[in-house]
Amino acid sequence: MMIDPNIPEKKNKLVNAALKLMLSKGYYATTVDDICAEAGVTKGIFFHYFKNKEDIGRATLGHFEKLQTHLLTSADWDRNADPWEQLNRYLDxxxxxxxxxxxxxxxxxxxxxxxxxxxHSEFRALCQEIFASNAKPLKDILDMVIERYPPLTRVDCQQLADHFLAVYQGSLILAKARQDRTVLVQNVEHFRAYLSALFHRDI
Structure with missing residues (x-):
């Protein structure tokens, strides 16, 4: 759970409750009553902060994006290091x-x-925007890697960043189906090995 100090406590509770439920049950299966019960607040409080479930759905997506951004910005990797080192730290x-x-x-x-x-075209657009934001840090690092260590073949950094996004998202599905998160590590390492071959660099 992540607490946003810039919003009221009960609103934080509602958004975190919605995040927990939507991750486990999905958007459609999560009701306003479910969210209120999980957050321990009344429906009156819910409608004080949100117009409807779509409204809290948008807020929850934004909250999840903040969580992802926080994980990256708080990670121990030096953005001034050699680009290849940055790339490996990012994958780490x-x-x-x-x-x-x-x-x-x-x-x-x-x-x-x-x-x-x-x-819901609005939610589709929001999700597309978030995925683009997720891919950007890796794309930026790959741009620097190419400048420092030009590959022998043409490389599209945006496509590579999108590919990693697909690899990790797919790995989350496999890990959940198998109840085994080691597949996440295995596929990140496969991607790392692919980049090593592509740029002729040691892992």
Whole structure:
């Protein structure tokens, strides 16, 4: 759970309750009553802060994005280091997440995309924006790697960053199906090995 000091305590409780429920049950299966019960507040409090479930759905997506950003910005990796070192440190973050029992087992953005992309254009656009934001840090690092260590073949950094996003999202699904998070580590390391071959650099 992440507490945002800039919003009231009960609103924090509602958003964190919605996040927990939507990650475990999905958006459609989560009701306003469920959220209120999980947060320990009345429906009156809910409607003081949110117009409806779509409203808290948007807030919860934004909250989840803040959580992801916090994980990256608080991680121990030197943004002034050699680009190849930065790249490896960045991938290490996701290995550590795989070993963290408190890390979410699913991605809210992915779940909402699956449920809402064809029926709610606003949510689809929000999810697309978040995925683009998720890919940007890796794309920026890869841009620096290419400048310092030009590969022998043409490389599209945006496509590589999107590929990693797909690898990790897919790995979350496999890990949940198998009840085994080691697949997350294995696939991050496969991606790392692929980059090592692509840039002719040691892992």
């Amino acid at each position: 973050i996701f290995v550590l997440l795989a070993h963290n029992p408190e890390a979410p087992e699913s991605c809210l953005t992915a779940l909402m995309t699956q449920e809402l992309a064809t029926s």
